Amino acid sequence: MKHTRYHAATALLALCAAPLPAQQLLAVRGATVHTATGAPISDATILVRDGRIAAVGRNVSVPAGALVIDATGKVIVPGFIDEHSHIGARPTDLNDRPMIIGPQHRIRDALDLEDPDWKDAVKGGVTSLTTGPGSGENVSGMAIVLKTFGSDLSKRILLEKGGMKFAMGPKRSDAYPATAMGVAANLRQYLIKTQEYVAAQKRWEDGGRQGAPPARDLGYDAMAEVLARKVRVRAHVHSATDVMTILRLKDEFGFDLTLHHSTEAYKVATEVAKRGVSAVVLPLGSRIGVTDDAMKGPFELWKAGVKIAMHTDHPVINQKWLRLSAGLAMRYGLPEDEALKAITINVAEIQGVADRVGSIAVGKDADFVVMNGPWYEPRTRVDLVVGDGAVIYDRSTEGK
Amino acid sequence: MRETSRFLATTVVTAVAIAFVASPLAAQERAIAIRGGTVVPMDGPAITNATVVMRGGKITAVGANVTIPAGATVVDARGKYVLPGLIDAMTSLGIGSGDLNEPADPVSPQLRVFEAFNPFGDFGSGTSGPLRLHELLGGGVTTMYIAPADAALIGGQGAVVKTAGDNLAAMSLRDPAAIDISLGEPPRKAASAKQRDPATRMAEVAMIRQALVRAQEYQRNKAQNPSLPRDLGQEALGKLLRREIPARIQANAPVDIRNALQLAAEFGFDLVIDGAANAKSQLAQLAARKVPVILGQVSHPYVSNEEIPDKSDYPAVDETLPATLTNAGVTTAIATFSRAFGSLAPSGSSKWLLLDAGIAAGYGMTEQQVLQAVTIIPARILGVQDRVGSLTVGKDADVIVLDGPPLSMKSWVERVYVGGELVHEKR
Numbered sequence: 126m127k128h129t130r131y132h133a134a135t136a137l138l139a140l141c142a143a144p145l146p147a148q149q150l151l152a153v154r155g156a157t158v159h160t161a162t163g164a165p166i167s168d169a170t171i172l173v174r175d176g177r178i179a180a181v182g183r184n185v186s187v188p189a190g191a192l193v194i195d196a197t198g199k200v201i202v203p204g205f206i207d208e209h210s211h212i213g214a215r216p217t218d219l220n221d222r223p224m225i226i227g228p229q230h231r232i233r234d235a236l237d238l239e240d241p242d243w244k245d246a247v248k249g250g251v252t253s254l255t256t257g258p259g260s261g262e263n264v265s266g267m268a269i270v271l272k273t274f275g276s277d278l279s280k281r282i283l284l285e286k287g288g289m290k291f292a293m294g295p296k297r298s299d300a301y302p303a304t305a306m307g308v309a310a311n312l313r314q315y316l317i318k319t320q321e322y323v324a325a326q327k328r329w330e331d332g333g334r335q336g337a338p339p340a341r342d343l344g345y346d347a348m349a350e351v352l353a354r355k356v357r358v359r360a361h362v363h364s365a366t367d368v369m370t371i372l373r374l375k376d377e378f379g380f381d382l383t384l385h386h387s388t389e390a391y392k393v394a395t396e397v398a399k400r401g402v403s404a405v406v407l408p409l410g411s412r413i414g415v416t417d418d419a420m421k422g423p424f425e426l427w428k429a430g431v432k433i434a435m436h437t438d439h440p441v442i443n444q445k446w447l448r449l450s451a452g453l454a455m456r457y458g459l460p461e462d463e464a465l466k467a468i469t470i471n472v473a474e475i476q477g478v479a480d481r482v483g484s485i486a487v488g489k490d491a492d493f494v495v496m497n498g499p500w501y502e503p504r505t506r507v508d509l510v511v512g513d514g515a516v517i518y519d520r521s522t523e524g525k
Numbered sequence: 526m527r528e529t530s531r532f533l534a535t536t537v538v539t540a541v542a543i544a545f546v547a548s549p550l551a552a553q554e555r556a557i558a559i560r561g562g563t564v565v566p567m568d569g570p571a572i573t574n575a576t577v578v579m580r581g582g583k584i585t586a587v588g589a590n591v592t593i594p595a596g597a598t599v600v601d602a603r604g605k606y607v608l609p610g611l612i613d614a615m616t617s618l619g620i621g622s623g624d625l626n627e628p629a630d631p632v633s634p635q636l637r638v639f640e641a642f643n644p645f646g647d648f649g650s651g652t653s654g655p656l657r658l659h660e661l662l663g664g665g666v667t668t669m670y671i672a673p674a675d676a677a678l679i680g681g682q683g684a685v686v687k688t689a690g691d692n693l694a695a696m697s698l699r700d701p702a703a704i705d706i707s708l709g710e711p712p713r714k715a716a717s718a719k720q721r722d723p724a725t726r727m728a729e730v731a732m733i734r735q736a737l738v739r740a741q742e743y744q745r746n747k748a749q750n751p752s753l754p755r756d757l758g759q760e761a762l763g764k765l766l767r768r769e770i771p772a773r774i775q776a777n778a779p780v781d782i783r784n785a786l787q788l789a790a791e792f793g794f795d796l797v798i799d800g801a802a803n804a805k806s807q808l809a810q811l812a813a814r815k816v817p818v819i820l821g822q823v824s825h826p827y828v829s830n831e832e833i834p835d836k837s838d839y840p841a842v843d844e845t846l847p848a849t850l851t852n853a854g855v856t857t858a859i860a861t862f863s864r865a866f867g868s869l870a871p872s873g874s875s876k877w878l879l880l881d882a883g884i885a886a887g888y889g890m891t892e893q894q895v896l897q898a899v900t901i902i903p904a905r906i907l908g909v910q911d912r913v914g915s916l917t918v919g920k921d922a923d924v925i926v927l928d929g930p931p932l933s934m935k936s937w938v939e940r941v942y943v944g945g946e947l948v949h950e951k952r
Contacts, residue, residue, distance in 0.1 A: 216833040241841055415874075416660060417952075440833055443842055446824050449880070452934040501934050503883030 150174055151514060152187040155197030156495060159462075161469040161484040171201065173491040176514035181485050194495075194516075199508060202465060202500045203485050204252025204492030206472040207447050208405045209359075209385050209436035212256050212273075213240045216440075220261030225301070226315050228289055228351075229343035230266030232257050238278060242444055246273045247518050249445020250494035250507045253283060253473075253482050260292035260361040263302070263311050267347065268359060270476045272492075273444075274512045283478045288359040288383070289351050293367035309370050316378050319348040357381035357477075359405075365389040372396055383475055385436070388415065391422035394429035403432040403475045406454070406467075417457070423467070424458035434472040435464075452501030464501065490514075556580040556594040557945065559926060562602030564588075566916035567609055567901040570893070577607055579922030582944040587916045600940070606931055608896065609916050610667025610923035610943065613875045614819045614903035615773075615799055615828070615860040617674055618661065619644045619686075625674035625830075625864070627681070631716055631723065632736050634765075635758035636681030638671050639700045642693070644686075658688040662949035664876025665938040667923040668698060668904070668913050674864070675707040675775050675829055676715035678723060678732055682761055683773060685907045687923070689941075689948040698909050703773040703797065704765045706733065708781035710838045711829045730784050737792050740766055770908075771795035773819075775828065777838040779806040786810055797906055800828040800862075802839045804846060808853050817856035817906045820847055822877075823884040828862040847898060848889030858903040859885060859895075883932035896931060 151173040158169040158181060170185040171178065187193060211219055218235035221227050236256070246254070257268025268287035275281045291312065295305050302311050322345040329338055350356040358380050360371045368390045375382045384390050384404040390397055397404060406423040407415055423433050435450040437443065442450065447468055455464040473483025481490050491514040498505035510518040557579050564575035566587055576593065578586040586592075593599060617625055617638075624641035627633055644658055661669070667688050673680035682701035690696035708729055716723050723729040740762035747753050764770045774785040777800040786807065789796035798804065801818045804811060811818060820826065823844050827834035850857040859882055863875045882895045890898070904914025912921050922945035929936035941949035 219833075245842060417663065443825055445842075449824070449934070453880075456934055456937075502932075503880050503934060504887035504932055506887050 149514070150179075150188055150191035151194070151491070151511070152185075152191045153194045153196050153201065153493075153495065153511070154187070155195055156199040156201040158201045158485060159203075159465055159500070160486060161203045161462075161466055162486060168197075169201075171485060171491075171493065173511070173514045176491055178485060178487050178489050178491050180487060194509070196495050196509075200496045200498065200500060200505075201485070202250070202494050202496065203469040203483060204494055204510070204512065205250045205447050205468045206434075206476070206483060207251055207254035207437055207439070207444065207468070208383070208434045208472045208475055210254045210256045210439040210444060211259065212242050212246060212254065212439045212444050213237050214256065214258070219259035220265060221258075222261045225262050226264040226311065227262060227266055227344065228264050228347035230258060231269070232266060233269050233285070236269070236278070238276065242439065243273050246439075246444040247510055247512070248507060248523075249443075249447065250496070250500075250510055251444055251447050252492040252494075252510065252512050252517075253478075254444075255287045255359075255476060257287065257290050257359065260290070261296070263292060263308050264315070264348075265290045265292065267356070270478055272512065274517045283481055284476060286350070286356045287476065288357050289347065290359050290361065291371065292361040293371050294361075294363055305364075305367060305370065309374070312374060313377070315348065316352070316374070319345045319352055320378075323349050323352065351380050352378060354379070354381050357383060359383050359385050361385050362390065363388040365392040368393050369396065372400060372402065375400065375402070386438070387426070388419055388422065390431075391419075391425035391429075394426050394431060397426065398430040403434065403471075405434045405436045405475070420453065420457045423454040427459055427463055432471050432475065433463075433467050434475055435467045448500055449503060452503070455501055461501070554581065556585070556597035557600065557922075557942070557947075558591075558593040558597045559600045559602045559607050559924065560593065562605040562607040562926065564607045564916060565896060565931070567897055568915040568917050574603075575607070577916055577924060579924065579942065579945045582922055582946075584916055584918055584920050584922050584924070587918060600926070602926055604928075605939070606927040606929065606936070607916070608665070608925050608927065608931060609900050609914060609920075610925050610941065611665045611878050611899050612858075612903040612907070612914060613661075613666050613669040613860050613863070613878055613899075614858045614906060615821075616669045616671055616863045616875055618669060618863050618875060619658065619671060620673070620864075622864075626676035626715070627673070628676075628715075628719070631678040631712060631721075632732060633677055633681055633758065634679050634704055634736070634740075634761040635756075636673065637684070637701060638673050638681055638705075639684040639686070639697060641673075642671055642684070642686065644688075644693075644696065659949065661688045661875050662941045662943075663938060663951070664874075664878055665925040665927070665941060666875045666878060667925070667941060667943050668907075668909065669875065670702065670773075670860075670903075670907055672703075672705045672773065675711040678707060678712045678716075678729055679736060680705040680707060682770075685909050687943055689943040689946070695944075698912060699907065701761065701764065701770055702907060702909075703771050704761060706772055706774045706785075708774060708776045708784055709778050710835050711775070714835075726780060726784070730788070733788060734791070737762065737766070737788070741792075765794045766792060768793070768795050771797050773797045773799050775799040777802040777828070779803045781838075782807045782811075786814065786816065789814075789816070800826070800838075801850075802826050802828075802843075802846075804850055804855070805843070808850070808855070811850070812854045815856070817858070817902075818850055819858045819860050819903070819906065820850075821860065821862050823847060823859065823881045823888070830862075830864050844884060844888040847885040847895075851890065851894055851898070856902060856906060857898060858906055859898045860903065879931055879936075880934070883934070886932050892932060 153171045158166045172180040253272045258265035270284035270287040272281040325339045387404040387406045451464040451468045470483040473479040495509035560576045565571045575589045576591040619642045672683035683703045684700035685698040685702045687696045743759035776782045776785045798818045821828040886895045901914040904910040924942040926940040939951045
């Protein structure tokens with residue numbers, strides 16, 4: 126990576142945790158830019174002002190005083206986004222298993238910002254993601270959507286209530302309920318109790334707040350937001366029958382839903398599509414031995430009209446290899462631009478933060494990745510990562 | 526892919542013969558020539574517009590100026606890449622989940638993994654087929670090492686097998702091929718959960734040392750007094766002590782790698798380090814003592830079969846490790862440490878071996894080095910280099926044809942030959 130003002134770039138790196146000074150301008154010039162929402166633009170310039178994209182295109186004039194990075198011959202893509210990760214949580218903090226339904230749990234309360242995995246995520250071009258609790262319980266709690274860089278959590282958060290994790294299907298036999306039937310009944314019962322809880326609250330409100338208010342329960346409070354469609358459900362599903370179960374629950378209770386893992390969702394793709402439900406899909410990179418049929422799942426879902434996103438399930442797959450999950454989907458039929466969307470704009474839309482991230486577009490956060498080859502090839506390297514307009518990773522200064 | 530024949534009459538006769546006999550042997554009697562591709566033989570540089578000829582299950586010619594025998598089946602490989610079948614130097618594929626770890630005794634050298642090897646089924650998912658590991662074949666893997674999993678200290682005897690064959694005996698390439706040993710967290714944790722030894726690394730090393738001392742005594746006593754009762758475990762360890770087979774020791778933490786080197790020095794056995802996540806800590810030793818290393822997936826080096834990796838055995842992920850070791854002169858193979866297909870969290874899946882090789886190529890390995898690390902190098906480490914690992918005249922006709930550059934995400938293995946028999950075609 127050639128820096129026209131190399132010393133300035135180095136200085137930027139030292140300051141990488143801090144935002145750029147006001148009116149700081151950065152121009153990255155000469156690369157082929159994949160914006161994730163349109164055709165690739167060759168020999169393009171991206172102009173960044175105050176941490177946001179100010180211009181992108183072939184005929185962008187670079188104002189005097191801008192830091193110019195020459196990226197001729199490189200490929201630029203939006204910062205990658207993972208909708209299903211467990212990064213930043215210690216393994217022992219993922220599942221509060223004795224409490225089989227715990228909507229009041231928040232991954233935010235377990236987040237470890239010192240986890241070295243965050244830095245590795247940035248090296249892989251992943252600039253934002255949803256991290257959440259595990260799948261050991263029927264409901265394990267609230268995920269969070271945030272950036273992968275920066276020391277100030279409040280500035281990193283894109284969406285505090287990033288989705289309520291449900292986990293469908295049979296569990297280990299030492300946890301109860303152990304069967305798919307048991308899980309479905311347990312969830313349905315809890316959702317009904319939440320309806321009753323909400324109704325009791327409403328009766329008290331409507332009755333002029335007479336007497337003591339109904340006792341609050343943080344679990345029902347949290348699930349009430351799911352029923353009010355203020356928080357979406359992220360449902361861990363593998364088998365097609367579990368997909369149908371969560372779709373039935375959605376039909377009954379009307380919550381917003383995204384399928385997660387979705388291993389066999391392709392077998393019921395039309396059922397998923399007709400409800401407008403999105404799917405976070407396999408492949409889980411190179412670590413899970415799924416069959417060729419299942420590897421075609423993302424392609425089949427996309428063909429059926431389902432909005433799809435790839436995921437790593439970090440630490441199941443290392444966070445930095447999110448792009449290869451999309452590459453594998455491409456290998457199994459998904460067009461290249463759709464595969465890129467599945468780790469950028471689609472994910473931002475599913476998360477509900479597409480006004481901030483997910484594509485290289487004027488007004489959005491300047492989160493993008495400079496690579497030395499096609500983004501989906503295993504041997505391609507990430508050369509530079511820009512996050513909130515600052516250089517947050519520069520391979521030329523890393524020594525490997 | 527287009528097939529032509531030089532002599533129509535021969536084609537008809539042979540086709541009739543195949544139709545009626547349907548014997549793989551019949552197919553092998555006839556030469557097959559894969560013509561016009563970029564041949565990457567591994568025992569030398571890549572050759573463009575070259576031909577590979579196989580007959581009778583063996584490779585009979587490789588090169589740019591090869592005369593195609595009369596009557597040969599000709600496969601047009603123009604624009605394609607022809608490689609030897611890949612070798613995954615560490616897997617437990619074909620072993621049922623209940624057969625991965627024998628819990629009876631953490632020191633069980635008498636166990637033979639080949640007796641749990643079941644290539645008849647589909648391992649829970651995928652296309653089933655008799656004696657064909659289709660998902661593996663689709664990734665181009667034609668030879669693999671199979672081992673017990675890593676919960677026991679001395680897990681048993683591993684084997685080298687082909688991924689296709691007419692019968693189990695035909696699939697076996699070397700059995701036993703090594704004694705499988707684990708150090709570090711997996712055996713310690715498995716034993717601790719059962720309230721028994723080894724609960725610590727101290728006990729791990731002491732128990733292995735005790736087993737090897739007993740084995741030395743057994744060999745000596747048996748030589749002096751052949752009428753002594755036989756002990757199958759001691760016989761297996763005897764092969765190790767006589768250097769007929771090496772020890773494969775899984776060791777990831779620096780202390781475990783050091784302990785493996787120490788045990789090998791004490792007892793004089795040949796050593797191969799598996800996993801080796803912290804191999805940089807012993808780089809000079811490994812190179813000086815010519816101890817080969819079999820690394821886990823570059824993208825995910827955690828070789829133990831856990832969904833959430835135990836970071837106490839592993840440092841931060843270092844994708845430069847294959848290049849660092851190779852360039853320091855350490856014989857280094859890349860393997861997947863795969864468990865069964867369809868299971869929740871195997872360490873890897875052999876069908877993605879080239880994908881991880883591709884990552885290594887982004888981190889300092891040349892393309893030639895990377896491809897050798899999944900072919901000829903594992904063949905040498907496994908002691909089967911006279912049979913497989915390169916497109917060399919006289920070796921087994923284990924050949925794969927890819928439709929594009931081997932390290933590209935877009936490339937597919939189109940054809941797989943094992944022993945000259947076409948055992949897989951891309952659907």
